[in-house]
Structure formats: C-alpha cells, structure tokens
Amino acid sequence: MTIRELRHDAEVRAACGDDDLLVWAAQGLRGGARAWALGGAVVAAGPGASRRDRLGVWGEPADAVELVRYALAELGSSYRPFGELELMRQVTAKLEVLRESGTFSWMSLPALDGPAAGPAVSGVGWLEPQAETEVAALLAAAAPESYAVPGLAGVRRWAGVRVGGELAAVAADAWSAPSVGLLAGVATRAALRGRGLADRVCRWASRELLAGYGRAALMVDDANVAAVTVYERIGYRRRRVLACRVAG
Structure with a gap:
C-alpha cells in the first residue's frame, strides 16, 4: 500500500x-x-x-x-x-x-436532537465586536487558561448572556472546520456561578454551531468535572x- x-x-x-x-x-x-x-x-x-x-x-x-x-x-x-x-x-x-x-x-454533538433540541434559550446571543473588551476582562478573571481569546486568529465570534447589564458568561465559535463547529472559551463570572448561566450560553451556542456547521464539538480537561457535566447534559458525547x- x-x-x-x-x-x-x-x-x-x-x-x-x-x-x-x-x-x-x-x-x-x-x-x-x-x-x-x-x-x-x-x-x-x-x-x-x-x-x-x-x-x-x-x-x-x-x-x-x-x-x-x-x-x-x-x-x-x-x-x-x-x-x-x-x-x-x-x-x-x-x-x-x-x-x-x-x-x-473530545466531546461532540452530532445533530440537533436529544437534550440540545429542548426549549428555546432566552437572553443569549452573539455579541457585538465592541463587547470583546468585556469578554477579554471576563476571561482574564474567570478563565485565564482559555485558549480562545478575542482577537486571536481563528476565533470567529462570541456568545454571551448579561445579568443586570453585566456580561456574565461567554462561549466562542473558534477554529471551526466547515462541517464541525468548535465550542471554546467558555467562562462564567465567579460571583454568578451556580445559576446555570454556562449551561444557557453553551446550549444556545451549540445550537448555532449545529445550524451553521452540521456538528458541534469541544475539548475539555478531564479534571473539569463541572464542565463535563454541563456538556453531557446538553447532549455532547465524550471520547478520551x-x-x-x-x-x-
């Protein structure tokens, strides 16, 4: 061969x-x-x-x-x-x-079915480019190890949700392939954790990735049990x- x-x-x-x-x-x-x-x-x-x-x-x-x-x-x-x-x-x-x-x-969401196809998620949307300063500040405080940051090549756009006008949680469409959208840069402001904000942002962004690319995927540290739980609840399937x- x-x-x-x-x-x-x-x-x-x-x-x-x-x-x-x-x-x-x-x-x-x-x-x-x-x-x-x-x-x-x-x-x-x-x-x-x-x-x-x-x-x-x-x-x-x-x-x-x-x-x-x-x-x-x-x-x-x-x-x-x-x-x-x-x-x-x-x-x-x-x-x-x-x-x-x-x-x-490596976790993947192959289709718009199962938990990901549940009730509509409100209050989440793609952020305007001028919000990237806020995104960068949130990541620096809540997820300084994030690979995805505003302005980096391959990081296309950011989804976010606000609480009382303050940016509370974010996730990015980053380094996506034509038929596999990649979810990255997930972070929640520390004072607002425990309210299901990460679930809302990730669920909404995952639907957008599915609609735009056909599939969604992400990479997560095995030690981050809370994140894995959120992703599995949305419907992502896990591979070591x-x-x-x-x-x-």
Whole structure:
C-alpha cells in the first residue's frame, strides 16, 4: 500500500468515515492544512488549530504509525499528534520519537436532537465586536487558561448572556472546520456561578454551531468535572483523547 495525500475535504471525510475529530483537525484543508491516508488510517494536520499545530490521527494502529512517521517528516516537530487514547498509546509505543503530552476529552454533538433540541434559550446571543473588551476582562478573571481569546486568529465570534447589564458568561465559535463547529472559551463570572448561566450560553451556542456547521464539538480537561457535566447534559458525547509531542 502507498501513502496518498488527500486533496479535498470530501476525500478526508470519506477516508475516515466522517469521524468528527479527524475532520475537525483537517480544517477543510484550508490555511495550509494537509491530510494523508494509508490502508485503514488517516492523519490530518491543522496548523494553529486551537493554538497548536495539531495532527489528528484515526484508524488502524499499524497504518497510523506509518502515517504519523511520514507526516512528521513532512511537517516538522511542531506538530502534536492526537487521537483516541488507546490508538495513540499504541502509536506512541511504536514511535520512539513521541512522548505522551497529556490526556483530555473530545466531546461532540452530532445533530440537533436529544437534550440540545429542548426549549428555546432566552437572553443569549452573539455579541457585538465592541463587547470583546468585556469578554477579554471576563476571561482574564474567570478563565485565564482559555485558549480562545478575542482577537486571536481563528476565533470567529462570541456568545454571551448579561445579568443586570453585566456580561456574565461567554462561549466562542473558534477554529471551526466547515462541517464541525468548535465550542471554546467558555467562562462564567465567579460571583454568578451556580445559576446555570454556562449551561444557557453553551446550549444556545451549540445550537448555532449545529445550524451553521452540521456538528458541534469541544475539548475539555478531564479534571473539569463541572464542565463535563454541563456538556453531557446538553447532549455532547465524550471520547478520551491522548496528545503527544516530539521528544526534545
């Protein structure tokens, strides 16, 4: 079998069975993104996707090992392979150059049904560009580790809800692919937590992502139990993921 480069988003989707993690990593093959297939595996490289040069990995471990080796030789050591936990552990075990970097969860919402299709959410909307100063201040105080921040390349727009005129909770449409909208930058003002504001903003924004892209997804730290609970209540399905890096 020969490694073949995939030239169109439709090829990527067909090769990986339309897996949302891999399709997101491919970023529609825009902005320098590339993808390759071999046998039962596919890898997709998205430069700057969620602030990292990411290499999504999917499929049969033996073929994935060869694809990751090839892609890293083509792209360089800045790319971080990531994919489902057990797959990446097998890939890492076969490639001495890789080291495990960390685990987290990839969560996806495939369709406008189930909990996400419940009653309409009121009081939430896309914020005007002039509100980005408020968003930045809220994130700095409530979620300083957020990858998504106003003005960063790939961060398209912010949803928010106000309480007494004050911006209380936000979420972003950031680094979305043509058929996978990514939810990021979720934060709630500390004094207003426990009122279900994050649930409202995320539920509303998730519906918007579904309407605009067909699917919604997000990445979350496994230790953030409160966030995972909110996302699962909305209807997101969880997959454990392992990210790796090139040694040195």
